Amino acid sequence: MSVNILIISHNEIGSALLNAVKQTFNSELPLPVATVELEPNADPEVLIPKLKKVVCALNQGDGVLILTDLFGSTPSNIANNIKDCEGTRIVTGLNLPMLIRVMNYPDLDLPQLAEKACSGGQCGIMVCET
Numbered sequence: 001m002s003v004n005i006l007i008i009s010h011n012e013i014g015s016a017l018l019n020a021v022k023q024t025f026n027s028e029l030p031l032p033v034a035t036v037e038l039e040p041n042a043d044p045e046v047l048i049p050k051l052k053k054v055v056c057a058l059n060q061g062d063g064v065l066i067l068t069d070l071f072g073s074t075p076s077n078i079a080n081n082i083k084d085c086e087g088t089r090i091v092t093g094l095n096l097p098m099l100i101r102v103m104n105y106p107d108l109d110l111p112q113l114a115e116k117a118c119s120g121g122q123c124g125i126m127v128c129e130t
Contacts, residue, residue, distance in 0.1 A: 097124025
């Protein structure tokens, strides 16, 4: 078994990042990933119960790492409302380096994988001098 990944993002951000990761790996991803992309008019009251069921179904015993694109946004707020599902961790600020880092450590447990997500996201941000 392994940790499952759930990406909750605005519009097509999650799918775009996931497609880029798939190109990077040139094969099947080492961790199972599901994406939920919210439209601008998404109703959190309708989505929260549905996503709780998704998280419970995804959790095969090792937990679910929930990645959201922007802290304080609707995807992040919805994730915070489903975190009471057993075995979840939430990391916000989803970016491509974060997702690639997560995929490079499929054998880590949920807390360690959440830390790798944070470090991958942070280390992928830098100022490039010209």
